[in-house]
Amino acid sequence: MSEEQIRNLEKQFEEHIARDEKIEPKDWMPEKYRQTHIRQMSQHAHSEIVGMLPEGNWITRAPSLRRKVALLAKVQDEAGHGLYLYSATETLGITREEMYEQLHTGKAKYSSIFNYPTVTWADMGAIGWLVDGAAIINQVPLCSTSFGPYARAMVRVCKEESFHQRQGYEIMIKLANGTFEQKEMAQDALNRWWWPSLMMLGPTDAESVHTEQSMKWKLKRKSNDELRQQFIDQTVPQADLIGLTIPDPDLKWNEERGSYDFGDIDWNEFWQVVKGHGPMNKERMKARVGAWERGEWVRDAAMAHAEKKAERKEKEAV
Amino acid sequence: MTTTKNWPLWEVFVRSKNGLEHRHFGSLHAADADMALENARDVYTRRNEGVSIWVVESKNITASNPEHNGEMFEPAKDKVYRHPTFYELPDEVKYM
Numbered sequence: 001m002s003e004e005q006i007r008n009l010e011k012q013f014e015e016h017i018a019r020d021e022k023i024e025p026k027d028w029m030p031e032k033y034r035q036t037h038i039r040q041m042s043q044h045a046h047s048e049i050v051g052m053l054p055e056g057n058w059i060t061r062a063p064s065l066r067r068k069v070a071l072l073a074k075v076q077d078e079a080g081h082g083l084y085l086y087s088a089t090e091t092l093g094i095t096r097e098e099m100y101e102q103l104h105t106g107k108a109k110y111s112s113i114f115n116y117p118t119v120t121w122a123d124m125g126a127i128g129w130l131v132d133g134a135a136i137i138n139q140v141p142l143c144s145t146s147f148g149p150y151a152r153a154m155v156r157v158c159k160e161e162s163f164h165q166r167q168g169y170e171i172m173i174k175l176a177n178g179t180f181e182q183k184e185m186a187q188d189a190l191n192r193w194w195w196p197s198l199m200m201l202g203p204t205d206a207e208s209v210h211t212e213q214s215m216k217w218k219l220k221r222k223s224n225d226e227l228r229q230q231f232i233d234q235t236v237p238q239a240d241l242i243g244l245t246i247p248d249p250d251l252k253w254n255e256e257r258g259s260y261d262f263g264d265i266d267w268n269e270f271w272q273v274v275k276g277h278g279p280m281n282k283e284r285m286k287a288r289v290g291a292w293e294r295g296e297w298v299r300d301a302a303m304a305h306a307e308k309k310a311e312r313k314e315k316e317a318v
Numbered sequence: 319m320t321t322t323k324n325w326p327l328w329e330v331f332v333r334s335k336n337g338l339e340h341r342h343f344g345s346l347h348a349a350d351a352d353m354a355l356e357n358a359r360d361v362y363t364r365r366n367e368g369v370s371i372w373v374v375e376s377k378n379i380t381a382s383n384p385e386h387n388g389e390m391f392e393p394a395k396d397k398v399y400r401h402p403t404f405y406e407l408p409d410e411v412k413y414m
Contacts (some may be wrong), residue, residue: 026384028384028385073364080364083346083361087344087347090327090345153344160364299325299349302325302353303323305349305350306350309350310350
């Protein structure tokens with residue numbers, strides 16, 4: 001194809017998207033669109049998969065059967081969300097094995113929030129309430145993103161996600177209304193998860209490199225700072241309601257803006273965690289790669305069994 | 319030991335309730351059809367989204383090429399006479 005032809009196709013492509021028409025896997029697309037989507041979608045999938053680890057840590061120690069079935073269902077949903085997203089990404093021409101390879105070698109990133117430890121039961125509450133809360137704010141706009149398979153996967157993910165946040169907040173309510181020690185535990189979890197949750201919405205707009213292109217392709221509808229403000233404005237009253245204190249001395253309602261002003265985020269910590277120096281980066285990868293390696297004989301056996309069965313069926317048919 | 323062969327890809331179609339058609343829900347990897355059905359139940363119908371599931375190995379699907387959409391679909395575009403609005407009726411005829 002000549003350069004002019006490509007420019008023409010690109011122009012038509014951008015017009016399609018501007019008209020809110022979807023792009024489907026076999027349609028022509030600029031190479032950059034394909035690569036950007038492979039990167040963002042696979043990292044989203046990886047985040048779901050690694051996201052199971054901090055919570056999986058507490059399934060066997062959930063304080064009641066009610067809490068245990070809920071947590072189990074939530075972690076199972078996360079596996080499901082990872083699988084929807086991996087298969088949607090595969091439609092762009094990358095294999096599942098290549099994506100696992102990228103995750104396991106550290107070439108692909110996942111959400112840095114999962115590199116923090118879950119040290120008490122209250123962390124299950126804080127994760128559901130704050131981390132899933134921030135995730136929902138990030139994900140809802142993606143339900144109308146331009147790439148069809150991604151948008152369809154996100155519609156399903158968003159539908160399932162709202163129970164995750166509610167079950168987390170319910171845990172926090174219960175602890176906040178419990179004994180002194182239980183309330184302390186809830187407050188401690190909020191103290192540890194608040195700032196990483198704010199970081200989860202991404203670098204400030206000034207630092208964010210992909211924003212303009214992502215807006216055009218509808219991978220983003222609002223900037224990171226707008227999303228962060230939305231998250232803060234919606235979460236602060238929820239904390240007030242259950243008598244917990246947001247760990248930010250600079251947090252103050254701004255009458256004029258109709259929003260909360262908040263303190264400085266420690267971006268140095270964020271970049272450290274992204275670069276692999278968070279408290280649990282090594283641990284998470286060890287758990288993930290270990291599970292993959294220990295499962296290898298199972299995958300091989302299932303394949304061998306399937307082939308044998310198919311052979312037998314073929315013989316019987318003769 | 320290295321994995322000799324990866325599990326193939328399957329397309330999943332789910333009928334959400336009787337009276338509706340099976341609709342494409344997504345895809346997944348499984349060693350064989352039985353496993354694909356079980357995985358499809360766990361991945362795509364955790365909240366009663368279905369009463370029937372079809373799985374078909376993705377390699378068995380033949381798809382039209384969007385680059386040929388012109389030859390493929392345009393012949394139907396100028397055949398307005400296939401639509402009821404093409405035909406003129408006297409105003410007196412209210413329902414037809």
